[in-house]
Amino acid sequence: MMNYPTFATIGLLSLSLTLASCSGRKGQNAVSATDSVATNTITTDQVLSIDTTLSYISWRGFKPGGEHFGKLPISSGVVNLKERTLYAGAVIIRMNGISVEDLKADEGGDKLKAHLESEDFFDVEKYPEARFELTGIPAEGLKLSDAQVLHGNLTLKGVTKNIAIPIASCVLDINEGTYTFTSSVFTINRADWGVKYGSKSFFTGLGDKFINDDIELSFVLVTRSVQQEDILPRS
Structure with a gap:
């Protein structure tokens, strides 16, 4: 179980960080990476845990003439969420749990997974976790009905x-007492986090052996259930 003294010490959501083969195509909803900013602080007022069995990040990468895709597991996470209003949150992503879904394990899937986990890409022995921490939420919180974009600090390979991140939906299931956050597909540039292998941003003369810098990501985050009286506005 993680300790969450402040939002800045943990990490939320995505995530689907990728990786590997990326084609020459441009991904959807490209997002710019800027300098990190102050994160929102997680308080003890209605902290909901992320259900790691139902939450995940999807990734898709491209290279000339091909693509690969898979998932990344969420190892832990929390959000401050009360009466359908979001105040803070963070998730930790287990980078050494990356899966490849377009190839069978014995037909290249295990080899690709090992390459993505190596120093060429995410160096998971040195950086076993990535994290996403929410930023820019006002003191009065962000109503889920208004949550079209979530800003946050993404830490990957120590950067x-x-x-x-564009948000597709934020849904409260009254019967189950759970919230589900679903992102739209968005694209990050791996070069911004120093993932250099096969990148034209770092190397010349690659010919058609390059791997696209753009990584398409999307995520589904589901909270654990809370009591109905805690998630409905009080009269």
């Missing part, structure tokens, strides 16, 4: 950048 922290601020990005804006």
Whole structure:
């Protein structure tokens, strides 16, 4: 179980960080990476845990004439969420749990997974976790009905950048007492986090052996259930 003294010490959501083969195509909803900013502080007022069995990040990468895709697991996470209003949140992503879904394990999937986990890409032995921490939420919180974009610091391979993630939906299931956050597909540039292998941003003369810098990501985050009286506005 993680300790969450402040939002800045943990990490939320995405995430689907990728990786590997990326094609020459441009991804959807490209997001710019800027300098990190102050994060929102997680308080003890209605802290909801992320259900790691139902939450995940999807990734898709491209290279000339091909693509690969898979998922990344969420190892832990929390959000400050009360009466359908978001105040803070963070998730930790287990980088050594990356899966490849377009190839069978014995037909190249295990080899690709090992390459993505190596120093060429995410160096998971040195950086076993990535994290996303929410930023820019006003003191009065962000109503889920208004949550079209979530800003946050993404830390990957020891590099922290601020990005804006487009949100497709934020849904409260009254019967189950759970919230589900779903992002739209968005694209980050891996070069911003120093993921150099096969990148034209760092190397010349690659010919058609390059791997696109753009990584398409999307995520589904589901909270654990809370009591109905805690998630409905009080009269």
